[in-house]
Amino acid sequence: MTDIITKPxxxxxxxxxxxxxxxVTKKLxxxxxxxxxxxxxxxxxxxxxxxREENIKISTRLNEKLKEELGLSYExxxxxxxxxxxxxxxxxxxxxxxxxxxDWRSKEGVIRELSTPYAKKQAYKTFIKEFVNTSDExxxxxxxxxxxxxx
Numbered sequence: 001m002t003d004i005i006t007k008p009x010x011x012x013x014x015x016x017x018x019x020x021x022x023x024v025t026k027k028l029x030x031x032x033x034x035x036x037x038x039x040x041x042x043x044x045x046x047x048x049x050x051x052r053e054e055n056i057k058i059s060t061r062l063n064e065k066l067k068e069e070l071g072l073s074y075e076x077x078x079x080x081x082x083x084x085x086x087x088x089x090x091x092x093x094x095x096x097x098x099x100x101x102x103d104w105r106s107k108e109g110v111i112r113e114l115s116t117p118y119a120k121k122q123a124y125k126t127f128i129k130e131f132v133n134t135s136d137e138x139x140x141x142x143x144x145x146x147x148x149x150x151x
Contacts, residue, residue, distance in 0.1 A: 012040035016049060023056030051103045058100045065097070066090055079113040091119045095126050104134075104142045111142070115149035123149065 016022055016031055028049050032038045041049075063076050070089050079087055079094065094110060101107045111130070114123045131146045 007044050008042065010041050010045050012037055013042075013045040013049060017052070022049075023053045024060075028053050051106075055101065055103060055106045058097070058106075062094070062097045062100075066093055069093060080116070084118065087116075088118050091122045095123060098126060098130075104139045108142045108145045111145045111149055115145070120149065 016028075016037075019026065022028075022031075028046070032041075032046070066072055066076055070086060070093075072086060076082060076090070079090060082090060091114065094114060098107060098110055101110065107130070111127070114120075114127075127146050127149050131143060131150070134143050134146070136143065
């Protein structure tokens with residue numbers, strides 16, 4: 001099973017992740033220009049940071065879409081923190097954007113946010129599609145989250 005992470009995490013990776021500018025105004029390549037920083041990162045740290053940077057871009061674009069389409073005047077950091085009436089209206093857009101995420105951990109987070117009584121009816125077909133198209137061996141916890149959302 002490959003969804004269990006056993007690789008060490010470098011302190012430098014944690015430092016980058018704690019920087020509020022990471023992925024927003026400061027890109028991973030900006031950090032990697034510094035040889036001291038690059039030398040303190042494992043290859044799997046760099047791969048993970050690139051994926052996180054991509055997820056920030058996707059989330060930012062989704063946020064802009066929700067603000068535009070729904071007329072929201074606030075940033076959506078977590079769907080579950082939205083007022084119920086906005087959450088219900090956001091579900092179709094979030095389902096539409098699920099395929100944008102290429103990292104199963106990010107997709108799992110979205111699936112969990114859509115596993116509420118307010119969203120299940122709209123999310124049902126997407127959950128089934130994701131469940132059928134996901135490998136049992138590789139992404140066990142992702143499939144578990146989907147199954148939980150279907151429950």
